[in-house]
Amino acid sequence: MSMKALTLALAATTALAGAAVAQDQIRIGVSIPAATHGWAGGLNWHAQEAEKRLEAAHDNIDITLVTADSPGDQASDIEDLISVQQIHALVVLPFESDPLVEPVRQAKESGAFITVVDRGLPDTSIQDVYVAGNNTELGSVSAEYFLTRLGDGDNIVILRGIPTVIDTERFDAFMAGIEGSGINVLDDEFANWNRDDGFEVMQDFLSRFPDIDGVWAQDDDIAMGVVEAVRQAGREDEMFIVGGAGMKDVIKGIMDGDTLIPVDVLYPPAMIATAMDVTVANFTSNGPVQGEYILGAPLVTQENAEQFYFPDSPF
Amino acid sequence: MSVSVPDTASKPHKGFRLDLKTAGPLLALILLIILGYSLNPLFLGEGNVTNLLTRSAFIGIIAVGATFVITAGGIDLSVGSMAAFIAGMMIIIMNAAVDSMGASIWTVLLGIGCSLILGIGAGFINGFLTTKGKIEAFIVTLGTMGIYRSLITYFADGGTLSLNSGAREIYRPVYYDSFIGLPYPVWVFIIVAVLGWVLMNRTAFGRYCMAIGSNEQVARYSAIKVDRVRTWTYILQGLCVSLATIIYVPRLGSASSATGVLWELEAIAAVIIGGTMLKGGYGRIGGTVIGALILTAIGNILNLTDIISNYLNGAVQGVIIVAAVYLQRGSFRTGRRAKKPE
Numbered sequence: 001m002s003m004k005a006l007t008l009a010l011a012a013t014t015a016l017a018g019a020a021v022a023q024d025q026i027r028i029g030v031s032i033p034a035a036t037h038g039w040a041g042g043l044n045w046h047a048q049e050a051e052k053r054l055e056a057a058h059d060n061i062d063i064t065l066v067t068a069d070s071p072g073d074q075a076s077d078i079e080d081l082i083s084v085q086q087i088h089a090l091v092v093l094p095f096e097s098d099p100l101v102e103p104v105r106q107a108k109e110s111g112a113f114i115t116v117v118d119r120g121l122p123d124t125s126i127q128d129v130y131v132a133g134n135n136t137e138l139g140s141v142s143a144e145y146f147l148t149r150l151g152d153g154d155n156i157v158i159l160r161g162i163p164t165v166i167d168t169e170r171f172d173a174f175m176a177g178i179e180g181s182g183i184n185v186l187d188d189e190f191a192n193w194n195r196d197d198g199f200e201v202m203q204d205f206l207s208r209f210p211d212i213d214g215v216w217a218q219d220d221d222i223a224m225g226v227v228e229a230v231r232q233a234g235r236e237d238e239m240f241i242v243g244g245a246g247m248k249d250v251i252k253g254i255m256d257g258d259t260l261i262p263v264d265v266l267y268p269p270a271m272i273a274t275a276m277d278v279t280v281a282n283f284t285s286n287g288p289v290q291g292e293y294i295l296g297a298p299l300v301t302q303e304n305a306e307q308f309y310f311p312d313s314p315f
Numbered sequence: 316m317s318v319s320v321p322d323t324a325s326k327p328h329k330g331f332r333l334d335l336k337t338a339g340p341l342l343a344l345i346l347l348i349i350l351g352y353s354l355n356p357l358f359l360g361e362g363n364v365t366n367l368l369t370r371s372a373f374i375g376i377i378a379v380g381a382t383f384v385i386t387a388g389g390i391d392l393s394v395g396s397m398a399a400f401i402a403g404m405m406i407i408i409m410n411a412a413v414d415s416m417g418a419s420i421w422t423v424l425l426g427i428g429c430s431l432i433l434g435i436g437a438g439f440i441n442g443f444l445t446t447k448g449k450i451e452a453f454i455v456t457l458g459t460m461g462i463y464r465s466l467i468t469y470f471a472d473g474g475t476l477s478l479n480s481g482a483r484e485i486y487r488p489v490y491y492d493s494f495i496g497l498p499y500p501v502w503v504f505i506i507v508a509v510l511g512w513v514l515m516n517r518t519a520f521g522r523y524c525m526a527i528g529s530n531e532q533v534a535r536y537s538a539i540k541v542d543r544v545r546t547w548t549y550i551l552q553g554l555c556v557s558l559a560t561i562i563y564v565p566r567l568g569s570a571s572s573a574t575g576v577l578w579e580l581e582a583i584a585a586v587i588i589g590g591t592m593l594k595g596g597y598g599r600i601g602g603t604v605i606g607a608l609i610l611t612a613i614g615n616i617l618n619l620t621d622i623i624s625n626y627l628n629g630a631v632q633g634v635i636i637v638a639a640v641y642l643q644r645g646s647f648r649t650g651r652r653a654k655k656p657e
Contacts, residue, residue, distance in 0.1 A: 035473020037573050044473050163626060187621050190628070194573050195475075199566065200370060204618035207363040208355065221475075221573070228567055232491055233362075249477070314474025 026283045027062045029081035029107075030091045031074055032117075032272060034067040035314075037193065038221050039245055042269030042315025043093070050273035054280050061280055071095040078103040082110050089113035089279050093272060097121055113282055117275045128282070130292040131275040133267045135169040137297040138244050141265050142170075142216055143177020145242060145299060149214065152182030156214040157205045159191040159198055159222050170218050170244075186212065191222045198225025206233045213239055220247035220264065227260055236260055245269075246300065246308050247315055255305040264300040266308060269315060271295055339643030340589050340605040347609060347635070351616040358619055365498060367608070367615050369490075372500035373398075373559045375607035377578060378585035379511040379600060380555030383548040384452075385586050386515070386598030388528040391441060391549065392456040394556050395578035396463035401433045401560045402570035403467040406476045409486075418481030426486075426564070430557045437463070438553020442546030460579070468572040475571040483568045490565040500562040504604075507558060512600040521598075524548060528595025585610055588639045602643075609639055 030051070035041040044067060051063045064085050068074035074095050081087050090107045094100040097119050108114050108126050115129040124130070146156065158174070161167040171188070178185075186209050191197040198217060205212065206229060215230075217223040223243030230236055236259075243250055244265045253261055274293065282289045300308050351358035377394050384391045409426040416422075437459070444455040470476065478486070489499055497505075515521035523544045526534040535541050564570070587593055588609055589602025613635050617628050 035468055035572070038474055038571060041468075041471070041473025041475075041572075160625070188625070189618055190625055194576075195567050195569065195571075196574070200366075200614070201618055203366045203370075204363070204615060207360060207366065208357055208619050224569070225567060314472035 024060050025062045026060055026089070027064065027085055027087045028089045028091065028276070028279060029078070029085055029087040029112075030063060030065045030272070030276060031077050031081065032065075032067055032093045033074070033095050034069050038247065038315045039193075039267075039269050042247075042313050043272050045313045045315065046270040046310075047272045047276070050276045054276060058280065058284060061283070063276070068095060071099040074100060075103040078107055082107050082112070086110075087112050089115065089282065091115045091117065091272070091275050091279050093117040093275075094119045094121065101126070113279065115275050115279045117272055128290045129275070129278050131271055131278065131295070132293070133271055133295050134297050135166050135267070136173040138218070138265050138267055139170040139173025139175075140177045141297050141299055142218065142242055142244065143174045145263055145265075146178055146183060146214060146216065147181055149240065150181075150183050153184065154182075154213040155184045155186050155209065155211050156216060157186050157202075157209065157212055158188035159201055159215070159217045159219075159226065160188055161190065161193045161219055161222070163190060167218075174216060174218070183214075191217070191219075191225070193219050193221055195221050195225040198222035199229050200225075202226040202229035203232070206230070206235065211238075215239055215241040217241055217243045219243055220245045220250045223250065223261060230260065244297075245315075248310055248313055251300060251305050251309045252311075254300055254302055255309065257302055262301075264305075264308075266296075266298050266300055268295065268308070269313075270310075340602045340609070340639065343588070343639035343642050344605050344609050344612070347612050347616070351612060351619070354616060354622065355619040358616065363615070363619075365493075365501075367611055368501045368504075369498045370615070371607045371611035372504040373563055374578065374581045374585055374610060375504050375604055376507050376555050376559040376562075377552075378582040378589075378603045378607050379507050380552035381582045381586050382511065382589070382591050382598045382600055382603045383515070383524055384552050385583070385591055385593060386528050386595055387524040387545055387548045388531065388595030389445065389452040389545060389548060390456065390583070391552050392453065392579045393437070393441060393459040393463060394552065394582055395575040395580075396460045396467070397434070397437050397553070397556050397575075398560050398563065398578060399467045399570055399572070399574035399576075400463035401430050401437070401557055402564050402574055403470050403476050404433055405430050405560065405564055406478045406568075406570055407470060409482050410479045413479040413482050418479060418485060420485060422482045423486045423489075426482075427561050430561050431554070434553040434555075434557025434560070435550055436553070437556070438550040439546065441553070442549030445549065446542035446545050464572065467570065467574070471571055473572070475569050478564065478568040483565070486565040487568070488565070490562055503558060503562055507555065508600060508604045511603075515598055515600050520544065520547070525596055525598060528592075528597070530596075581610055584636060588636060588643070590643050606639075609635070 030047055032043055032047055033040050035044045047065055051065055054061055055063055066077045068077050090112045092104055101121050101123055105126050114127045116127040117131050160171055189201045191201045215226055217226050220243040223241050226241050241261050244267055246264060246266045246268050250261055250264050254264055278289050357363055405426040408429050409422050412422045412425050441456055441459055444450055445452045523539050526539060527541050527544055585606035586603050588606035590599040613632050623631055
């Protein structure tokens with residue numbers, strides 16, 4: 001009998017202690033798209049790294065990372081984070097902006113701190129923090145580099161991504177950047193942010209245009225395909241290629257002084273880590289964090305490449 | 316064999332109409348070539364023709380396998396994911412082999428061997444589940460499509476698997492080098508197509524496929540081992556995917572979750588453009604080869620011209636595909652009507 005009482009008492013104490021710990025815990029939910037292409041793979045890796053690092057650094061931070069295959073999936077994920085995990089903060093990189101407004105609003109109404117990453121929501125009043133890369137700057141920084149290498153009468157070709165706002169912002173900014181320089185854009189075609197398409201489109205550009213001085217691929221996956229096509233044609237010495245994003249193979253090549261892809265323009269999947277850091281800072285720092293954080297799209301050159309090199313990342 | 320099988324060769328007296336029917340896809344290809352040449356004469360330049368043929372080899376080889384599956388009344392949606400999965404496994408295996416024993420010709424042969432085993436195995440799984448598991452081919456291959464796509468994403472950690480550069484140098488010529496003026500992938504395509512043609516038109520197996528596709532019950536009563544023949548069509552499909560992968564890997568030396576996306580639809584489209592019936596019962600390997608060339612040529616022509624807005628590329632492709640099939644079905648209908656009395 002007394003034994004039973006003792007067990008009961010012990011159980012009660014444990015439960016109480018557990019509750020106390022749970023109250024101190026700050027639960028943060030992170031919802032991102034699944035790793036269906038290179039950039040998203042990098043996103044997932046950096047999110048996992050940040051989770052490990054932040055949980056090791058702060059005893060009271062508990063991060064739950066969920067990945068979604070579609071906007072609908074992601075909406076369900078966020079509902080689960082609110083009702084099951086009862087999160088104090090949500091870091092979300094929306095699959096698509098519009099369908100996720102309501103799920104994120106629900107999270108906000110449950111009292112959670114909201115950090116939106118990369119793809120902004122149309123209703124900005126929901127978010128406390130917004131962290132994003134800068135597609136317009138990616139286009140204009142690339143254009144500035146082309147201006148340093150080429151001039152009046154030089155020919156370039158452009159390989160675009162998938163017809164979306166992201167692609168249009170990059171393309172328009174680039175075209176505005178080279179306007180009036182006399183650089184001649186021979187043609188632009190969509191290569192769908194895909195290596196195989198990059199290879200094939202570039203093969204066709206190469207058989208069509210005998211004189212190409214530069215290639216703007218605006219994405220590292222496309223650029224990798226372009227490199228193979230140029231090598232096949234034996235025209236490596238004729239032109240240079242500029243991609244974008246910061247894939248490790250490309251960064252490594254730049255560190256080693258590759259002349260075919262001499263620079264890269266950053267659009268880092270690591271921005272998810274920045275967003276998670278800012279969110280944690282909201283609970284641990286004594287400074288205010290609310291606001292918009294627009295990351296730069298710096299030019300990666302041989303001099304600074306090392307700081308953007310993550311050999312363990314899959315991207 | 317008591318089963319009725321359309322046989323163009325045995326009815327020479329309807330020469331012209333039947334010729335048109337056979338020539339439908341070829342006519343579409345010739346029209347497309349004229350269109351391409353008039354938009355940009357470079358279309359028929361030596362370099363571009365080689366590029367086009369090499370590029371069509373992937374879809375073409377897979378489509379030859381798909382011709383058997385579709386002729387026997389089945390469908391395989393998993394080929395694109397399967398290609399990505401096999402490419403990924405080849406790279407992982409070859410990289411491991413390089414780590415343990417250095418890069419040599421044996422590394423590449425090991426990769427090729429594994430690719431063949433995986434392709435045949437994956438084809439057998441599809442065939443077994445469809446025939447013995449009695450699940451519709453659409454569902455089985457939709458399932459395996461998702462499974463292979465997830466597995467490659469998982470093994471690549473969501474990123475890209477890249478072949479070790481040492482092995483890559485040894486393997487690279489398989490895609491980029493030529494034999495008597497034609498790149499190796501084109502030779503593989505030609506060999507696969509010829510073997511496929513013989514198998515479809517000159518062997519009992521080909522006749523069984525058509526018989527099963529046109530009427531499964533009758534085929535069963537005619538003592539054809541329906542399940543076994545069906546399973547073999549999926550194994551052939553798997554083998555073709557593995558051959559396509561063997562020549563695909565040396566091209567970019569990498570595989571990711573974006574590899575081979577929508578190849579299944581392109582392969583099926585090539586088969587149908589070539590004159591094979593989607594509901595089965597009638598298969599044409601020669602047509603499939605032309606179908607693959609048509610599909611590749613459309614993309615190539617669109618890249619060689621800037622008359623058409625980039626945003627409309629998909630629309631142009633759609634119109635040409637439908638027109639090509641119409642051209643061939645229009646004459647096919649007359650061919651069938653002529654045969655009604657039989």
